[in-house]
Amino acid sequence: MRIGLVLPSPPAYSETFFTNKIKGLEAHGHTVVVFVNNSKKGTFNTTKCKVAPKLSGSLLTVGSISIFTLVYSLVFHFNKSKRLFLLDREDGLGVIQRIKNVIGNSHIIAEPLDWLHFGFGTMVFNRENVAKAIGAKMAVSFRGFDIGVYPLKNPGCYLRLWDKVNKIHVISNDIRALLYTHGYNGKAEIIKITPAIDTFYFKKEDCQLPSVKNSFITVARLHWKKGLEYTLEAFALLKKEGIDFHYTIIGEGEEYERLKFAVYQLDLLDYITFTGKIKHEKIKDELNNSNIYIQYSIQEGFCNAVLEAQAMGKLCIVSDAEGLSENILDNETGWVVPKYAPNMLAERIQKVIELDSEHKKRIAHNAQRRVREKFNIENQQKKFVDFYT
Missing domain, CATH: 3.40.50.2000 (Glycogen Phosphorylase B;)
Structure with a gap:
């Protein structure tokens, strides 16, 4: 399968949860494409990484990049771009926001995928229809802040998601319970996969006794x-x-x-x-x-x-x-x-x-x-x- 993983940036050295997951999928013959907002933090050399259009800077710069990206998507990925535009219209989004969504997700639209997996719940906003537009299934991970804190500041932020997601990944039973607190309707399958560590690297060794007993x-x-x-x-x-x-x-x-x-x-x-x-x-x-x-x-x-x-x-x-x-x-x-x-x-x-x-x-x-x-x-x-x- 071809699996797309949406993250803020490439996994850093300390983000072993993502690097171990990617390595495991690739070892079993799957292709993983990582989609990121920026590529400044960390690298993951064995995985294809695609960066979102950089829509910041001067008005001229943003306008030029936006027009080029939109034209490119319409010329080379017209059907997928059109589907995303129409699906967003069904959800009541305005024309300007729908155009922004086509531009902002152009790097994802260009890839053929079987699954599109958002690594954090907060990565899914204005992307709820991207998976369906490209003919992929959608998965979302919830890890803590994205379901324990963010919805308190933004009530109802996941209501569009619950009807569209195919599988939800949580890292604990308490995180699972929080989904229901914030409106989860029970349609998608929830699967718990906890974090894990390298138990060969982290093991008890002979060590110098601390200078302070406690x-x-x-x-x-x-x-x-x-x-x-x-x-x-x-x-x-x-x-x-x-x-x-x-x-x-x-x-x-x-x-x-x-x-x-x-x-x-x-x-x-x-x-x-x-x-x-x-x-x-x-x-x-x-x-x-x-x-x-x-x-x-x-x-x-x-x-x-x-x-x-x-x-x-x-x-x-x-x-x-x-x-x-x-x-x-x-x-x-x-x-x-x-x-x-x-x-x-x-x-x-x-x-x-x-x-x-x-x-x-x-x-x-x-x-x-x-x-x-x-x-x-x-x-x-x-x-x-x-x-x-």
Whole structure:
């Protein structure tokens, strides 16, 4: 089959979910074409990548590109362009928007495809009819923000989609439930395929013991939904109890200044380290030299970093945000704490610290075994091959 995957940009080195999926499909003989809005971030050398027309800049530049693209589509792909124009008319879109849709999706219209798969729900707007116009089936993935947050700001944004999509991919049961919250009508088949990791790369190794006995770590973009401010408040409570610790936060993002100021106000400057963005192999080293992984997000689709930490034998404490309570089985493979409750997080951290070594080893072993069996790349790739049949 020929499968089109619509993404904001080519998969970056850290976006293993997409790269592993693409490699698995290609290994089974399928052709994958990646459609992107820009090609500045990352590359994927083994896959055909087509970039959308760049409709930004001066009015003259945008006008010239638009006219050229529209004429090209009408000359070489008239039937598909016409179908898209008419399908959009049936949905009540105005003439100007319909013309924009033909121009903006010209790079997709030009390709013969069996499936057109939008990698995020938010990529589908004004493209709900493209798959039908080119004679392909349509699939959409929902991963977290696109169904947990975006519809709150844009009520009813997916109502056009529900009647047109053939299959929906979700990464957790909680994400599945959110579809119904936002108007899903039950027509399309929903298939859950969770994230997966390289369990051969992420595995427990002999490592240097942390210089601080209670050494904690989080790998996350510095974004409000990661709940890092609540995590810092929990550590401030631990400090008041006289508990010695060090907490390392790996990642970069727009909340850095706010979080750094919070560290100052909470008098945690000697207890917290921000590393910024570091290479993947260095992240593995940091995990090796930590005791406990924390992911106290307030919105989270699933989180690969938690899977990686479990695979490396780290004790994990997470929030109950969406997929995290499926990623971690409470009191079996780690611990799940309600969101927005730094006092409860502090209490759980203290209890975990006080557990005897045998209890800790049992939890860590359970987590490692479950990740190896359920969240390996081979299983994920097979499920995606089956997804399109």
